[in-house]
Amino acid sequence: MDAIEVRGLRKTYKGHEAVRGIDLTVTRGEVFALLGPNGAGKTTTVEILEGHRRRTDGVARVLGEDPGTAGRAWRARIGVVLQDTDDAADLTVTEMVRHVASLYPGPRPAAEVLDLVGLTDKHKSKIRALSGGQRRRLDVALGIVGRPELLFLDEPTTGFDPAARRQFWDLIRALAAEGTTILLTTHYLEEAEALADRLAVLAGGLIVAEGTPATLGGRADAGAKVAWRENGMLREEQVADPTDLIRQLVKAETDLSTLTVTRPTLEDIYLNLIGAGR
Numbered sequence: 001m002d003a004i005e006v007r008g009l010r011k012t013y014k015g016h017e018a019v020r021g022i023d024l025t026v027t028r029g030e031v032f033a034l035l036g037p038n039g040a041g042k043t044t045t046v047e048i049l050e051g052h053r054r055r056t057d058g059v060a061r062v063l064g065e066d067p068g069t070a071g072r073a074w075r076a077r078i079g080v081v082l083q084d085t086d087d088a089a090d091l092t093v094t095e096m097v098r099h100v101a102s103l104y105p106g107p108r109p110a111a112e113v114l115d116l117v118g119l120t121d122k123h124k125s126k127i128r129a130l131s132g133g134q135r136r137r138l139d140v141a142l143g144i145v146g147r148p149e150l151l152f153l154d155e156p157t158t159g160f161d162p163a164a165r166r167q168f169w170d171l172i173r174a175l176a177a178e179g180t181t182i183l184l185t186t187h188y189l190e191e192a193e194a195l196a197d198r199l200a201v202l203a204g205g206l207i208v209a210e211g212t213p214a215t216l217g218g219r220a221d222a223g224a225k226v227a228w229r230e231n232g233m234l235r236e237e238q239v240a241d242p243t244d245l246i247r248q249l250v251k252a253e254t255d256l257s258t259l260t261v262t263r264p265t266l267e268d269i270y271l272n273l274i275g276a277g278r
């Protein structure tokens, strides 16, 4: 059984079709990233799969159940990173983690979770006293404290500094290594590349491409740009495989101290797919 199976999923808000019939399969143990511009329908899709919004049409199965009707036992198998913990701003970090842990049958110890998200030294702080990035780390802690089989992360690293983002990536890799299935939305292409086994690009409520970070949108076949300086002049060639060209340059004793070989980044491919590429 797949972790997530979606067929023909639609969501209409008062005449506006935010999700226009998408198919999606996320297999068990996979890290799957959903990309797309603002308003593409990512949060709508994720919240339908979490059971927090009703779909207008289509079929959805999450851990084998319909998220629109599944009950508490199902909810305990799922980790959700909420956007906002405002209501509990007067609690300390540890109190909040313990409170959420008490809702699950076999939670991780609070200290272990705080260590995993890098909040150990803030465990006695009031939630209201945390910085934006620390709040986000707490959100992640609350999402994983119940040892979920499936974890939904909607833009988890927004507001993280670069070091915190790397630490978060290590955490996601550790959770994936334990077998947790992860559905992630992100606007950071390097994050999708670092973490995702597969990804899909959503634009205007439709999936416009799906693949691995290496193959998405024809990336694997896109070739390489070889550039070097010869007699002070920049030379550039676009080739399918740079091996022959570089061999020729070596044979001709060309100075290759400035040689670069570049391929389209995931961001180049993504911008093309959503129609924003140059």
Ligand SMILES: Nc1ncnc2c1ncn2[C@@H]1O[C@H](COP(=O)(O)OP(=O)(O)OP(=O)(O)O)[C@@H](O)[C@H]1O
Pocket: 013, 016, 018, 036, 037, 038, 039, 040, 041, 042, 043, 044, 045
């Ligand atoms: N509760 C709502 N009522 C009406 N329209 C909504 C509602 N929630 C979302 N929408 C609309 O549905 C579309 C998709 O929104 P959604 O939040 O799913 O996009 P997103 O891909 O998550 O965007 P972002 O990257 O900005 O978070 C948008 O046009 C949005 O305005």
